[in-house]
Amino acid sequence: MSIFEIAKATVSVRQAAECYGLKLSRNNMVYCLFHNDRHPSLKLNEDYFFCFSCGAKGDVIDFVARLFDLSSYEAAQKLVTDFGLDPKPPNAAAMAKPKRPLIRQFREDEMLCFRVLTDYLHLLEEWKVRYAPKTPEDEWDDRFVEACQMLDHIEHLADILTVGSLGERVVVVDELKKEDKIAFLQDYVERKKEVAHHGEEPEKA
Ligand SMILES: [Zn+2]
Known part of the structure; x- marks a missing residue:
């Protein structure tokens, strides 16, 4: 399993948003990260997000990458670290x-x-x-x-x-x-x- 797969399989978009301090409305909407949003229009589902206003969409890795201005790989790494999903990389075990x-x-x-x-x-x-x-x-x-x-x-x-x-x-x-x-x-x-x-x-x- 790659860290992309591990992150996506384990952390929902909603969990990531909550973990990183975003306030979700009752129907799981937040202010959109991809356009200058005046009302929460980004809908957070389990494994993807979608903006009703600008049409942005993606998975939890895209979401975290956007939130922290990271590459996809860095975002996946951040999720794996922050959620304690570290699959013990083989080199660490060897060391x-x-x-x-x-x-x-x-x-x-x-x-x-x-x-x-x-x-x-x-x-x-x-x-x-x-x-x-x-x-x-x-x-x-x-x-x-x-x-x-x-x-x-x-x-x-x-x-x-x-x-x-x-x-x-x-x-x-x-x-x-x-x-x-x-x-x-x-x-x-x-x-x-x-x-x-x-x-x-x-x-x-
Ligand atoms: Zn938007």
């Missing part, structure tokens, strides 16, 4: 499809990033305490150094994913996904946690 998987993909990526960041954050917090030098002479443990260097940054990223706007979160997730950074970090955190729980010499009492 709606990839959108959802994209959003879903983003949510998944975001969840992964958040999980890895908080895992890493906890590890850093633990390291910062556990491997802090006990005396000024102690050599600094690499993990303590890493914790000092990275904590603020990682905390900042995790904060954005928690309270940031969608735009800010997209930037962070994009950045973390670049060159598989997040997969690398996930792997790194897993390995470090393994070491912390199994592989290391027991702590000195």
